[in-house]
Amino acid sequence: MTSDFIWHMEDVLDLYEQPYDPKRPIICFDERPCQLIGDAIIPIPMKPGSPKKEHYEYIRNGTCCIFLAFEPLAGKRLVCVKDHRTMVDYANFMKLLALNYPDAESIVLVQDNLNTHTAGSFYDALPPDEAFQLARRFEYHYTPKKGSWLNMAEIELSALSKQCLDRRIGNIKTMADEVNAWQQERNEIKASVKWRFNKDNARIKLQRRYLNLQN
16 A cells, blocks of 8 residues: 555545535545347246246347446435447546536546546547536546546446346447436435545544555
């Protein structure tokens, strides 16, 4: 564990301790690739007393990428399914995210260090003036390298995977429909995350790591 790791960890943990501020919402962002898996043989539908039956053979229909932004203090998330995970895809998602917070003075964004996760990506998708103005909407905070577990968006992606994606989905339209239904249900109940790990916890549990940096 390096001093850089600790700095980024404490920076993120400090954000999680801040009270809710609609003018400065704290948003966790992450993305994950998904395989599109279709059935080689039409499955037998579920019947009373008999579960759905699938053949072991399947068809690979390529991949897609799920982009997810999660505001834990509001219990709100925005999820999109895209064909790719390029700089342009990232920029277009961030533009959509900004449109969802028109009254925010600054959108505090927690994300990992993937090379596309930078305001520089906006210039690949938008005219320079629009890219610059969009970049000014965000305040970037990065999780440490190999410390993406500090990003609460990973918890939401895990919930999405278990509740929605743990079966064969053969095309991107069906994937998008299923994800949108999941998103709507989670937003309606304002599902959130109770984050308990804070700076004080870190300094106690990782005390030896802190001391090693000073010796």
